[in-house]
Ligand SMILES: CSC[C@H]1O[C@H](OP(=O)(O)O)[C@H](O)[C@@H]1O
């Protein structure tokens with residue numbers, strides 16, 4: 320199977336220069352339009368797809384990103400692996416701005432977003448016990464180490480609804496829950512990637528200390544953007560190596576992420592709504608037939 324690495328670029332990461340055979344393609348999905356056109360290209364023999372999560376120019380706030388359309392569009396374009404890049408606030412003293420966290424857990428505090436491709440007419444429950452792909456995480460970790468980017472393997476990403484940053488009481492609460500970083504976008508993105516049987520890895524790039532930290536008592540976009548630019552350059556460089564790794568990874572086909580739907584659909588075949596089943600083809604065609 321051809322392997323295609325998809326990159327979801329967060330705040331500050333709106334393009335991916337240095338590819339060949341490039342084009343922006345418009346993709347429609349049964350869940351509507353993704354955040355923007357998708358940038359396709361190659362690096363050596365590796366195929367890449369890049370989608371700016373908030374659209375070029377950062378037009379779309381976190382609550383209005385069409386996460387279902389974004390994941391469906393990447394899947395429809397043949398993506399097998401998704402690297403999600405995000406700006407986050409650090410909730411621990413040992414995660415200062417500039418640190419990259421390869422997160423492996425999430426707490427979902429969002430409440431105003433569509434969170435599943437499935438629903439009435441075809442119900443599914445996938446496991447989210449291990450929401451990220453350890454194989455993809457290994458590749459990312461290796462590349463960050465080679466680049467000398469300060470990074471941490473493992474951590475919990477608290478997803479808040481936003482768009483306002485957290486209150487100080489909330490920030491302390493999330494610290495008491497042992498969360499590592501805070502952001503507004505990785506949920507439901509990670510849940511939907513799992514439903515779509517995509518390998519998903521989130522690289523969370525710390526831009527600030529959120530408001531719990533003495534001496535950094537107010538988060539501002541201005542301060543975040545300054546750190547974002549350096550983080551984004553490190554991310555771009557990491558992606559270039561990662562694309563090669565993904566293209567040549569012989570263990571990918573055996574990854575558990577790619578079988579997330581094996582025992583997930585509970586609606587009896589005779590009770591399934593044919594229209595819903597037809598709409599689900601790009602996501603669940605492998606198991607729905
Ligand atoms: C620019 S600061 C707040 C903004 O940045 C993060 O977005 P992303 O995860 O797409 O990098 C955060 O979640 C907020 O949406």
Ligand SMILES: Nc1ncnc2[nH]cnc12
Nearest residue numbers: 406407408501502503529
């Ligand atoms: N402190 C913070 N809270 C939520 N999202 C963020 N993105 C970057 N910094 C953040």
